[in-house]
Amino acid sequence: MAKVKSLADLKKMKEQLQSSISLREKSEHPEGMVQVKVAMATCGIASGAKDVMEFFTGNLEKRNVEAIVTQTGCMGYCYAEPTIEVRLPGQDPVVYGFVDVKKADEIIEKYIKQGELVDGIIPVNYETIDKK
Amino acid sequence: MSKYKMHLLVCGGTGCHASASNQLLENLKKEVADKDLSGEVQVISTGCFGFCEKGPIVKTIPDNTFYTEVKPEDATDIVAEHVIKGRQVKRLLYKDPVRKEVISDSKDMGFYKKQLRIALRNCGFINPENIDEYIAADGYNALGKVLTEMTPEEATKVVIDSGLRGRGGGGFPAGVKWDIARKVESDQKYVVCNADEGDPGAFMDRSILEGDPHSVIEAMAINGYCIGADKGLVYIRAEYPLAIERLKIALDQAREYGLLGEDILGTGFNFEIEIRYGAGAFVCGEETALIHSMEGHRGEPTFKPPFPAQSGYLGKPTNVNNVETFANIPVIYNKGAEWFASIGTEKSKGTKVFALAGKINNVGLIEVPMGTTLREVIFEIGGGIKDGKKFKAVQTGGPSGGCLTEKHLDTPIDFDTLIASGSMMGSGGMIVMDEDDCMVSVARFYLDFTVEESCGKCTPCRVGNKRLYELLDVISKGNGTHAELDKLRNLSEVIKDTSLCGLGQTSPNPVLSTMDNFWDEYLSHVEDKMCPAGQCKELIRYEVVEENCVGCTACARNCPVNCISGERKEIHFIDQSLCIKCGACFEKCKFNAISVS
Ligand SMILES: Cc1cc2nc3c(=O)[nH]c(=O)nc-3n(C[C@H](O)[C@H](O)[C@H](O)COP(=O)(O)O)c2cc1C
Ligand code: SF4
Ligand code: SF4
Ligand code: SF4
Ligand code: FES
Ligand code: FES
Numbered sequence: 001m002a003k004v005k006s007l008a009d010l011k012k013m014k015e016q017l018q019s020s021i022s023l024r025e026k027s028e029h030p031e032g033m034v035q036v037k038v039a040m041a042t043c044g045i046a047s048g049a050k051d052v053m054e055f056f057t058g059n060l061e062k063r064n065v066e067a068i069v070t071q072t073g074c075m076g077y078c079y080a081e082p083t084i085e086v087r088l089p090g091q092d093p094v095v096y097g098f099v100d101v102k103k104a105d106e107i108i109e110k111y112i113k114q115g116e117l118v119d120g121i122i123p124v125n126y127e128t129i130d131k132k
Numbered sequence: 133m134s135k136y137k138m139h140l141l142v143c144g145g146t147g148c149h150a151s152a153s154n155q156l157l158e159n160l161k162k163e164v165a166d167k168d169l170s171g172e173v174q175v176i177s178t179g180c181f182g183f184c185e186k187g188p189i190v191k192t193i194p195d196n197t198f199y200t201e202v203k204p205e206d207a208t209d210i211v212a213e214h215v216i217k218g219r220q221v222k223r224l225l226y227k228d229p230v231r232k233e234v235i236s237d238s239k240d241m242g243f244y245k246k247q248l249r250i251a252l253r254n255c256g257f258i259n260p261e262n263i264d265e266y267i268a269a270d271g272y273n274a275l276g277k278v279l280t281e282m283t284p285e286e287a288t289k290v291v292i293d294s295g296l297r298g299r300g301g302g303g304f305p306a307g308v309k310w311d312i313a314r315k316v317e318s319d320q321k322y323v324v325c326n327a328d329e330g331d332p333g334a335f336m337d338r339s340i341l342e343g344d345p346h347s348v349i350e351a352m353a354i355n356g357y358c359i360g361a362d363k364g365l366v367y368i369r370a371e372y373p374l375a376i377e378r379l380k381i382a383l384d385q386a387r388e389y390g391l392l393g394e395d396i397l398g399t400g401f402n403f404e405i406e407i408r409y410g411a412g413a414f415v416c417g418e419e420t421a422l423i424h425s426m427e428g429h430r431g432e433p434t435f436k437p438p439f440p441a442q443s444g445y446l447g448k449p450t451n452v453n454n455v456e457t458f459a460n461i462p463v464i465y466n467k468g469a470e471w472f473a474s475i476g477t478e479k480s481k482g483t484k485v486f487a488l489a490g491k492i493n494n495v496g497l498i499e500v501p502m503g504t505t506l507r508e509v510i511f512e513i514g515g516g517i518k519d520g521k522k523f524k525a526v527q528t529g530g531p532s533g534g535c536l537t538e539k540h541l542d543t544p545i546d547f548d549t550l551i552a553s554g555s556m557m558g559s560g561g562m563i564v565m566d567e568d569d570c571m572v573s574v575a576r577f578y579l580d581f582t583v584e585e586s587c588g589k590c591t592p593c594r595v596g597n598k599r600l601y602e603l604l605d606v607i608s609k610g611n612g613t614h615a616e617l618d619k620l621r622n623l624s625e626v627i628k629d630t631s632l633c634g635l636g637q638t639s640p641n642p643v644l645s646t647m648d649n650f651w652d653e654y655l656s657h658v659e660d661k662m663c664p665a666g667q668c669k670e671l672i673r674y675e676v677v678e679e680n681c682v683g684c685t686a687c688a689r690n691c692p693v694n695c696i697s698g699e700r701k702e703i704h705f706i707d708q709s710l711c712i713k714c715g716a717c718f719e720k721c722k723f724n725a726i727s728v729s
Contacts, residue, residue, distance in 0.1 A: 041374070
């Protein structure tokens with residue numbers, strides 16, 4: 001990777017990265033990219049987040065869903081681990097708690113493929129600083 | 133894409149479940165089916181909304197109506213009125229307790245603004261192992277800005293103006309500390325990140341390093357520029373393997389991008405960061421002990437002054453800050469000192485991350501503006517006490533803190549109010565206790581921890597805490613008298629006054645605060661030889677309640693010492709002289725025929 005040599009470089013990079021990341025969030029074709037984030041902090045992993053992550057990476061491709069599966073840090077819901085966040089193109093993200101492999105399968109079949117909410121949503125109860 | 137026009141989200145969390153939310157869910161599904169709406173309206177069970185006190189909860193999507201205290205029979209109205217006619221069922225809407233008005237859109241509920249994520253802004257959002265995602269989220273922008281647009285003095289002033297206070301426990305103003313280190317003349321200075329996190333029940337720092345390691349790296353580099361240091365050290369306990377791994381990955385990526393190392397962003401500023409491992413002793417979190425430990429000596433505290441800012445690592449000026457303190461830094465530059473200072477209370481600015489644990493429904497990591505009350509944290513965000521039990525106390529500040537009670541619930545939390553109530557902010561562990569917790573045992577638990585963790589250097593701490601533990605032990609076994617209670621208090625005062633470091637100076641706090649707030653409980657142990665919470669084994673008795681016993685023999689079959697006698701279908705009897713108080717009989721009896729007293 002090339003070095004970031006100046007603040008101007010960094011700003012340019014940020015813009016490019018932001019647009020490529022938002023591109024994958026709001027893909028032009030709605031049947032396009034789905035984004036799945038798996039909370040992989042210590043307590044998530046301890047309750048099985050790794051298996052869930054593997055299930056998503058393996059199965060979404062197999063089932064022809066164009067998706068990006070990434071890991072992330074603590075979402076704050078230790079009591080409901082493993083937790084995942086699913087963002088369908090152009091929609092608000094939805095967080096699911098207590099996701100095991102069976103639940104993950106249901107989420108793929110019902111929510112990701114058909115946009116039908118399934119049981120186990122975790123309501124978000126915080127505000128973020130708006131990132132302008 | 134969804135074929136449903138409307139969703140009804142019904143809380144299926146433990147709290148709401150206890151108040152018949154499952155019946156409500158069934159009724160709503162049935163109503164929807166009866167009205168032939170199954171294809172258009174979907175009824176879903178969700179996790180806890182954190183609002184259990186007002187449960188069961190129903191939320192409608194897409195119009196965000198929030199119904200509270202919904203009973204199973206309300207299903208008819210919700211479907212008939214809201215779903216079919218599009219009219220909100222007014223009597224079920226949430227009433228704001230402060231403004232006394234009915235709130236119809238959940239986006240307007242104060243409840244949803246209770247948590248604000250500043251230090252945790254990227255945790256759970258970005259991939260911690262990908263520097264690109266951090267950069268896309270404004271990462272390293274603050275560093276760039278500081279290096280190119282500000283002198284060290286100006287940059288330090290921003291932190292002073294923000295009012296940020298150290299999140300490691302003491303709450304010392306971060307900018308003031310930076311300024312002291314900046315002004316000391318020296319050929320070499322150091323930046324240290326304290327990631328020791330030894331408090332029982334605390335995991336904030338670990339989560340930040342696991343979820344957003346770059347924010348700490350960026351802040352350390354900024355600090356280096358401000359005070360004139362080109363070297364940073366992260367002191368982290370070896371028991372945090374995942375945090376260490378993610379930190380290492382982040383350090384490598386930052387070096388690769390030239391955001392660490394020589395001539396950062398072409399400004400001529402150099403900065404490197406190394407990791408140092410601690411063996412996980414609580415006292416090593418104390419800054420002087422931490423520095424000794426990094427130098428390869430025993431992790432023992434030494435007297436201050438000199439402060440680390442004057443003579444720290446290898447005798448050089450060193451600025452020590454906590455992980456969470458650092459995590460706040462980049463935002464302060466990106467959004468401005470004024471923005472930061474506008475959040476929180478007069479003397480405690482910004483937010484605080486708490487690790488909520490214990491007998492609470494929503495165990496987890498939360499971040500709230502300073503000034504939020506304990507009640508809001510425990511009952512709204514934390515979703516209240518598990519299994520519908522009664523709240524008894526909340527322990528904050530770990531072994532340096534104390535137990536607060538019902539009467540403190542409406543105190544706005546900040547550094548100073550917690551100290552005024554006899555506890556401490558500490559690093560942010562918050563352990564919630566219910567009616568089944570015995571306060572004498574709680575104090576004993578913390579003293580046991582302190583005795584284990586004392587470095588042993590000074591007598592009041594080494595010997596005094598051991599004696600405190602023994603006194604508590606005697607009381608919990610029912611052998612205490614008023615003389616022991618007096619000794620507890622006196623000895624506590626002496627230890628506080630005469631210990632060298634913060635560990636000894638605060639170790640009696642759990643004892644003093646439980647004595648202040650739960651004096652009755654100490655008295656019951658001493659005078660009546662009773663443990664009101666039924667926790668102190670020596671003081672409880674398991675007995676058969678004759679009226680209820682049906683003679684099923686379950687207790688006798690499960691008693692590990694065979695001290696229960698009785699024929700089938702006849703009343704059973706426990707031989708108290710043999711009973712080891714394991715509680716097995718109590719657990720097994722299905723007829724409420726075993727009592728604990
Ligand atoms: C016994 C004891 C243990 C401590 N443990 C920690 C710790 O685990 N993490 C921490 O950041 N500070 C800990 N501190 C506080 C540090 O000494 C120091 O004040 C702090 O790291 C400074 O950073 P801050 O100003 O950003 O909070 C401890 C203090 C004492 C007396
Ligand atoms: S107060 Fe306790 S931990 Fe601190 S230096 Fe003395 S003996 Fe060691
Ligand atoms: S288990 Fe309960 S009901 Fe059965 S014999 Fe024992 S005390 Fe009686
Ligand atoms: S408490 Fe344990 S030892 Fe005592 S009677 Fe019950 S089962 Fe037996
Ligand atoms: S560590 Fe579990 S959600 Fe935070
Ligand atoms: S269990 Fe329903 S709001 Fe908490």
